[in-house]
Amino acid sequence: MKVVDLRSDTVTLPTPAMRQAMYEAEVGDDVMGEDPTINRLESLAAEMMGKEAALFVASGTMGNLVSILTHCQRGDEVIMGDRAHTFFFEVGAASVFGGLQVHTVPNELDGMLDPRNVLDAIRGGDIHFPPTGLVCLENTQNLCGGCALSPEQMDSVCLPVKERGIPVHLDGARIFNAAVALDVDVKELTSNVDSVMLCLSKGLCAPVGSMVAGSVEFVHRARRQRKMVGGGMRQAGILAAAGIVALTEMVDRLADDHRNARVLAEGLRDLKGISLNLHGVQTNMVFFNLVADGVTPLELSAALQSEGIKVGHHAGNLFRAVMHDGIEEEDVQRVVETFRRILSGKA
């Protein structure tokens, strides 16, 4: 029985083309700037993001941390959404390593931050206040259903924030999902941020790695922060080789994941015992609530697992299913039918 693992797009495996590229990768000492494959990946990522330079880092969490540490001084405040991955799931790293305070503003249902709330959160010069060092955005917004913020939405926050002299960092772990869903060049989403982190190891299937892109000066300083947090790797061109395949061959196929997410969402929405907002399904994620009386979330997860289906169970009755490479439409149909069978008579 094929296991259909929808817990995350991080479960994706390197493709045969990636394994081949990794095998053949030309490598050197990247801390000395001498790994040709990493240098190639960094140039490629910078060009795709419309930035001057880029830096290969071990993970999305490291990329966000390195970016935040590069923008901010100890004691600064960082404004971000109250559903931001960086606030929820990155172990409080900005506070732990940077001595920074996080100031959250509410994420709207579609992941958007109301620009008025962001501007209100920027501190004035009163000596009681910590200075505002940075505003962070996220696109797609994971905990808001994987919604994609449009270029206009991005700019409506970025432009007034930059006018106030505050830099903007974008957690673009799934920025290509946003670009594909909106049918725009990814540069339209990054043009007004000062730095962007993007992940190679989620829907793009690379085994390891993320990129941080920004100005030459920013990336130069970020390189020092990466070294400080232990992210200076040596012959890591072996990993970068897979990253190059991720950026050159794996972006367009994200549209398949979005289509499958839609199929799953439409199938689940019709089931008694499931509550799902179809409008919130814009990319590769499907969030839904279990509202059946006769089955608990744990029982549902266990029943699905015994049928070879894994979905993410978040807090309370909330579940998340994420589409990715290797999940076909027939797998999605099987998932819907399995839910139907398990929930029948339980609603």
Ligand SMILES: Cc1ncc(COP(=O)(O)O)c(C=O)c1O
């Ligand atoms: C929006 C977002 N940002 C950052 C990360 C962190 O990436 P990593 O797991 O590579 O540290 C994730 C991981 O799922 C994410 O969803």
